[in-house]
Amino acid sequence: MKIETKAVHGFKGCDPATGALSFPIYQSATFKHPGLNQSTGYSYSRDQNPTREEVERTVALLEGGKHCLAFSTGMAAVDVLLKTFSPGDHFIVSEDLYGGTYRLFEQSRKYGLDFTYLNTFHVEQVKAAIKNNTRCIYLETPSNPSMRVSDIGALVGVARSAGILTVVDNTFLTPYFQRPLEQGADAVIHSGTKYLGGHNDTLAGFLVVADEKMGEDLKLLQMSTGATLSPFDSWLILRGIKTLGVRMIKCQQNAMLIAGWLKRHKNVERVYYIGLPEHEGYDISRKQAAGFGGMISFTVKDTGLVEQILGKVRLISFAESLGGVESLITYPLVQTHADIPKEILERLGITDRLLRLSVGIEDVEDLIEDLEQAMR
Amino acid sequence: MKFGTLLIHNVNGTDKHTGALSVPIYQSSTFHQEDIDNPPMYTYSRSGNPTRSVLEQAIAQLEGGTHGFAFSSGMAATSSVLSIFKSGDHVLVCEDVYGGTHRVCNGYFKRFALETSFIDAADPGKVKSKIKKNTKAIFLETPSNPLLKITDLREMVRIARENDLLVLVDNTFMSPYLQRPLELGADVVIHSATKFIGGHSDVVGGLVVVKDESLAGRIYSVQNSFGAILGPQDSWLLLRGLKTLKVRMDFQQKSAQRLAEWFAGHKGISHTYYPGLEGHPEREVHFAQADGAGAVFSFQTRRVDTARRLMKKLKLAAVAVSLGGVETIVSYPVKMSHASMPVKERERLGILNTLIRVSVGLEETEDLIADFDSALRP
Numbered sequence: 001m002k003i004e005t006k007a008v009h010g011f012k013g014c015d016p017a018t019g020a021l022s023f024p025i026y027q028s029a030t031f032k033h034p035g036l037n038q039s040t041g042y043s044y045s046r047d048q049n050p051t052r053e054e055v056e057r058t059v060a061l062l063e064g065g066k067h068c069l070a071f072s073t074g075m076a077a078v079d080v081l082l083k084t085f086s087p088g089d090h091f092i093v094s095e096d097l098y099g100g101t102y103r104l105f106e107q108s109r110k111y112g113l114d115f116t117y118l119n120t121f122h123v124e125q126v127k128a129a130i131k132n133n134t135r136c137i138y139l140e141t142p143s144n145p146s147m148r149v150s151d152i153g154a155l156v157g158v159a160r161s162a163g164i165l166t167v168v169d170n171t172f173l174t175p176y177f178q179r180p181l182e183q184g185a186d187a188v189i190h191s192g193t194k195y196l197g198g199h200n201d202t203l204a205g206f207l208v209v210a211d212e213k214m215g216e217d218l219k220l221l222q223m224s225t226g227a228t229l230s231p232f233d234s235w236l237i238l239r240g241i242k243t244l245g246v247r248m249i250k251c252q253q254n255a256m257l258i259a260g261w262l263k264r265h266k267n268v269e270r271v272y273y274i275g276l277p278e279h280e281g282y283d284i285s286r287k288q289a290a291g292f293g294g295m296i297s298f299t300v301k302d303t304g305l306v307e308q309i310l311g312k313v314r315l316i317s318f319a320e321s322l323g324g325v326e327s328l329i330t331y332p333l334v335q336t337h338a339d340i341p342k343e344i345l346e347r348l349g350i351t352d353r354l355l356r357l358s359v360g361i362e363d364v365e366d367l368i369e370d371l372e373q374a375m376r
Numbered sequence: 377m378k379f380g381t382l383l384i385h386n387v388n389g390t391d392k393h394t395g396a397l398s399v400p401i402y403q404s405s406t407f408h409q410e411d412i413d414n415p416p417m418y419t420y421s422r423s424g425n426p427t428r429s430v431l432e433q434a435i436a437q438l439e440g441g442t443h444g445f446a447f448s449s450g451m452a453a454t455s456s457v458l459s460i461f462k463s464g465d466h467v468l469v470c471e472d473v474y475g476g477t478h479r480v481c482n483g484y485f486k487r488f489a490l491e492t493s494f495i496d497a498a499d500p501g502k503v504k505s506k507i508k509k510n511t512k513a514i515f516l517e518t519p520s521n522p523l524l525k526i527t528d529l530r531e532m533v534r535i536a537r538e539n540d541l542l543v544l545v546d547n548t549f550m551s552p553y554l555q556r557p558l559e560l561g562a563d564v565v566i567h568s569a570t571k572f573i574g575g576h577s578d579v580v581g582g583l584v585v586v587k588d589e590s591l592a593g594r595i596y597s598v599q600n601s602f603g604a605i606l607g608p609q610d611s612w613l614l615l616r617g618l619k620t621l622k623v624r625m626d627f628q629q630k631s632a633q634r635l636a637e638w639f640a641g642h643k644g645i646s647h648t649y650y651p652g653l654e655g656h657p658e659r660e661v662h663f664a665q666a667d668g669a670g671a672v673f674s675f676q677t678r679r680v681d682t683a684r685r686l687m688k689k690l691k692l693a694a695v696a697v698s699l700g701g702v703e704t705i706v707s708y709p710v711k712m713s714h715a716s717m718p719v720k721e722r723e724r725l726g727i728l729n730t731l732i733r734v735s736v737g738l739e740e741t742e743d744l745i746a747d748f749d750s751a752l753r754p
Contacts, residue, residue, distance in 0.1 A: 242703075
């Protein structure tokens, strides 16, 4: 079955009891037991809820994973993953990752976890950074906001020979374009708020794993800490996933044209889009993903232009987040990456002239016209 | 602004107070009134609700009208529109209209002496001959359900103008993306928003759009007094559905074209009805008034048992009533949408027990063809 079809039909598809095409929203905190030592399979919605279970199984199906857990936010998913490690454990992390993940990692140092941030595009550097206590390579590819690409297969090879885990944040490309578990990764993270939900109206996080035992450990942690996705939000994400394919195709078509337009603009210095053939990770992307997605970053030549653009865009909203049907523009330096130290920001090229664009599914001519007038 | 953008950035802009991109769900029945002499815009959610209001304005904008109205179902929309007429009035209705419309005309409005005549709208001469002194409106559906018959909207508008009739068009099959009857001169557009507008087989709703102030007043009066309004949560879900209308329709229509061609070439199928097929009657008329063939087609199997076996064996497509969702839905009109139509009438129209209607969803086309192919095998 093709991925479009899986996305529409989900795991169970329609409700077995009534045939309802839309999966029911089980807005129930608790479940009545038939008798002592008997269970319907559900007892309390923090533990498991039928609607959440359907979205978890659907995301697992799309990512090709064994287990999936749905959380109230993407950060809650990362947090539970971190809790499976022990004091003294060391991580190698893509250095230009989402600022919120960086903030969480840095706060986790107080529990004895250690993190080394580096450019995971360079496989040799990753290999050289592995220490005796390294337990995990944590990747974001393409990265946020500098769109660096990491070679998932090559890094999985490095991790396997060191006996450590590979975790990939797959938020930007989604399983529609990239399925890291199929390339050997052990876990996939999603901010489901983004493309999976797709409408800028629901927060959610997902953690998908390939291994049964790891899934069970994570499930116990999720149940214990309780940052679970509510039934209604689970249903909204399920609804969003049904149009994942058509949305991703449209976002990408639009992004490709906008990236080309930006490249030709006289006030633009540099365009970061993994679909451009001159992108350093272009060949890797062609190899490991079926598409390039809808995220673009670009630097303008003059700092003064940033405030002008953010103030003048009409269709495009100046807002945090990404992956929705509406196009958004973000200023990483003060928004998504405000928590990252200055020297790292400079090294990553996250300057006061860098803007990030999440391309939506509006008509591309209208979007270009909006950018054009905002940059004039 | 192009249609694809208008779907996303219509009146449903960002929330003024917070900047929220998603319109708030005002799940409130009533509203505090600061000054009883100057009531606020919203007083009670039957009369008006801020979330419903955004949906109503959005559909008006998309259909090229001035006023929109949201109802709890497509039939509530149709019934509310028909309620602007009075006892003794006469309405012409195209004969292969949705079975539910047939039922409400014959079973309900008849009791209040609202007279209806069912006509073959494909034949303008016949339509003219049915107009009487008390005829007030003509109710059309094009392409029709389930045989995809085409009515020439411009021609009907011309006849209606000459005779001072209102033209009401059920635009459910096309959605405003593919066809905008008000721009062709129609007076009222009706939608079962449950279908392509909602698009996810999860909300039941109806919409009405007009472009005239006084007509808007008449419909509002029915909506407010009869009260078959759409709730805030469902209004919000329809707004969410609207955002992907174009990408859904583009994909579904492309897929429908391929599937219809596949069925047309299948030896077990005697006829396929789809405006996208060469030779479909009045195809040119359709493409002169609409921008695409849509995502619904029907076919007749040569044998009854083939039709029944198909429905039993399908794995991917749901066998269900309704249409327009992301899931492919196969319907059996004689038992479903047109069950309420008298058998003789049904047979005269060609709605036989070998007829199957398909609403194409967002599944990969190859998967659907494989499913139909195996279900059609003996």
